[in-house]
Amino acid sequence: MNRSLAEKSKAFFKSWEFVLLVILCLEIVVFATKNPKFLKPAVLLGSLNDIISICIISLFVTFCMITGGIDIQAGSIVGLTSIIIGVSWQDFGFNIWTAVILSVLIAAVCGALSGYFVAYCDVQPMVVTLGGSFLYAGIALLISNLSATASYKGISGFPDSFKFISKYRFGDVLPLQVVIFLVLTVIAHILLKKTKYGRMIFLVGINKNAAEYSGINSKLVMMSAYILSAISASIAGIILTSYLGTAKSDLGATFTLQIITACVLGGTLSTGGKGSAIGTGLAAVVIGVLKFGLPLSFGVNQQYMDIPVGALLLVVVICRSLATNPKVVALTHKTPKAAIKKGSVKESLKAL
Amino acid sequence: MSQNTEGVAQLELLKVRGITKQFGLNVVLKGIDLTVRSGEVLALIGGNGAGKSTLMKIIMGIYQPDAGEVYIGEERITSFRPAVSLQKGIYMVPQEPMLFPNMTVEENILIGFKEKHSELRSRLLKIMKDIGWNLDLSRKALSLTIAEQQIVELLRGLMRDARLLILDEPTSSLTFDEVESLFEVVDGLKKKGIGIIYITHRLGEVFEIGTHVAIMRDGLITLHGPIKDFTREMLVKGLLPKNVEEIEKEETAFEEVDYAHLEPVLELEDFSGYGFKDVSLKVYPGEILGVAGLVGAGRTELATTIFGREKPLGGKVLLNGKDVTGISTKQAIDAGINYVPEDRHLNGLFGIASVASNTTSSYLHNSSLGRFFLKDQKEFEITQKYIDDFRTKVTGQDQEAGSLSGGNQQKIVIGRCLATHPKVVILDEPTRGIDAAARGDVYSIILKLKQQGVAIVLISSDMEEIIQLSDRAVVMYQGYKKGELAKQEICQTSLMNRSFNIEVTQAEEA
């Protein structure tokens, strides 16, 4: 391999993922010290239950952001998925798992539509997915009207096999949801860092022109990112519906900003070209633990949780800006540049 | 104050003395002296990289000179800011108009003025009437043709009571009629006593509307004076390097290409596209075909159209006899053509990606790098091969390509192209902005490729480079192929003449 284990370890310790890991550990230590109940595995791992959806979606919105775009319709797709499951199972008599698959397929179509406009029509991702967020939330509401159940009530009474997804805990401790999240994190990580596809995602985001000159189909690559993120939103919707035991069309309405926060905190550059599934996953967990731990251990009101999250984001992003500020860089680095001499061709040839 | 031949007092609008400027270790201006008087049209000629645009930016207050003095209207300039130059009456019409695309013509011209709108509007209309231009003021700037955009820029200058106008290659994108109409405008301005610095490549224009001429070469003015004192021959000579004796062809161990027994690997038949027309040429395996010409001659457009970046408009491209006209970039790479882009930052380099990622980006779709999973080992081998072969200085394969020096960056991009095992490699300005040592390395890479039987198309603005490396050369001028030279015919003069579209007999060129 091109790098020894020692070199790889060194690189890891300098990485942002490591910093996030340290923050996570600090959080756990601080919260556990204040309230030992925090360390109970069932409690600790269960804390993520509420935020699993956001964690999962963030993983794949990262793909969109690496290509230089953004996806703010994911939240609406969660609700759309949920209500499709509910209505098709209850009112149309579909088998629950057929309903699930149907919802994923529809989500993929939604993602493909927006992805097409972004990639092939060159429309700004923010606007397209903004429109998408309204559209899919609206469609979700209309679908809920197809049901006999009043939309504000939500559809419930799902079969146990469905509820199993969110109820089961390995060894009574590790929720299946969390395992799904971990598996997805690994999948996302492998996709991004180990496959040709992932490599293309990065290249397209770093320099779309150069990717085109390398013969990469940048349009297809970009569109695929939006399809993936939509599918992840539907997976999150499935899990959330199972967890709450109710299918409602407005699930996920408040997720968007939290998802973006997790992505950015995880090291993803909003301008594209940089991002990491592990970073996003860790960041999402950091945020989740923070939102759970502060109320539990310090009695901070749950409603105030936006402050530490927002503050964390700002601090990270300001520090990053300072770190790349040319004046600051000049103070800390001194790279010798080779002299640019316009030597004659003769001289250059002589050197051969 | 000096007087012209008719004894009329002429105001010194601009005087620069001893201007030097360097960027890092690159000395662009080495001591420029220049004067422009009212009513003069100073044609400023110079090859690519001579320093013209840097000098203009200093006059416009965008850059500050390292040494020397600038006098505008006999007043010494101490503070270099665009607002200052604008206020003193200098305005530059850039080669690429810098308008606000979504504002109307009127808004574009009048933005930044303090006076009442109605006042400004009537002044603008009067100026337009004086010159005889009829432009619809309510049109959006992005709907204008380039000629019209340049007129808008000109009007901006006139509205600011510019006493000195700098026109940077104003006719490079104009049609014949538009050029004529521009000349009439320039004439009118001349009569009004406005001074003009007219930057151009077109020697014909120099004699048509210039009153004076100056030639810049390598950061210095090599020629300056009233146009009537010069002939075309003298101008061309002024563009050549100081040691005018032809650079002796080195006895090199280059293999002579055996044209008689070879079939062309790449052939263009009346190939036309956006920016070039009816180009026919052949490229043989193992030869280096130099493509010379000035900026805007259409060489890059030709290359990028062959490479699938733009749609062709006519003619054929044949690769080993097979018709590959209009294929996509990916197909071109698979078929065996690859292209090293002119602007490596814009189109070539993945700045924040690793050296390895950069090297394998064109080769990703090949199965040797894996079917779904990327074969790290194979990527490592490919990258290492090119790092070693090219003597690229990197701290490791993970180093970010953007942090390498220009020369090493260029080696990476070239390595990427070669990794796809092309039969034809098109290099677009491969040694631009890189140091001498890296240059030598790039030349050795090119020569090695030649030995391996790869056909190389070398697009370059560096005449010495073309002379030394090419087996044959073609010159392009304004989208047309203007000459094909055999090895012994390639020299400074022959290349220069054709680049400027000057027709000369064979005898005179020998």
Place this chain on the structure above:
Amino acid sequence: MKALKRFTKAREAGSIIFLVLLVLLVGSLNPAFLAPASLLSCLNDSVVFTLLAVGIAFVILTGEIDVSIGATMGMSAAVAATILRDGGSWMTAFFMAIIVGTVVGLINGWGVSIMRIPSLIFTLGVNGLTRGMIYVYTTGAWVENLPGSFTKLANVKLVGHLTVFYAVTFAGVLAANYVTNHTKHGRYFTAVGDNISGAALVGIPTTGTKITAYVLCGIFAALAGMAYTSRIGFVTPTAGNGYEMKAIAACVLGGIALTGGQGTLLGAAIGAIIMSSISRILVFMGFSSDYDNTLTGIMLIVIVVVTTVMQNREIIRNHHEILLARTSEELKTVQEGA
């Protein structure tokens, strides 16, 4: 085709035409819609959105974004409402709300313009902070029991069925629109968004312009907050949640491009009217107001895709024109001794 072309060129006229056509369409299906009371209700109900849309328009024109505007509105509303509830004067409430908006605007302007942090990210963080601060300030409770004199203000009619609120708002929008379209400094916003390097070249202070845009956005958010308080009569800690997205959507509907440099404040105001009227329009047309979001989404996507595609076509066409011009003229060769 030509008509469509003109629509994209005069974006503001386009939104106005769209609105008029919409009104006529609905009116033809249900004449009751055209009753003055009904039409004016559309306007009256759009006060809050109009203020938000116009505020964020300043920022979008300069090529940036502000997703904290909803939170700023909520915070100013909470502050104003609390002062009023506790017996403070209207002037104090007004003044403090404006301060809130200005402070948030300055922070945003600093982060984006001076620290060069991408605007989406920075305003996202500020949004989180401000949202949380609302809870801290109100201790999570609703702010109720506001003086009746204040809450009745929203209903005070100027003439006929038109409220003072809307009249004043619209007058303000017209004035602001005039300033940004016709005064030297007003044009800076659009210039910076259209071509920031070109703007610097003609001497426009780009940093200051962006900061001003954010401050104005904050102030308008504060005004929206007060209008909201008066109209609703109480303020909850979640006031303004999601309003930033609606404000952005209103701008897009009104012809403002998210890339900056295109559109007018008047267009934003028209877009706001359209956005807030959709529910009512749907009802009058016999549809359930549940179609609101769906319709908004479709409109947004269609408008933005069509205008972008047409614009890109134009750019490519220009580019090709330049290249073709090179080879179209007769080559004049310079003959020796000519």
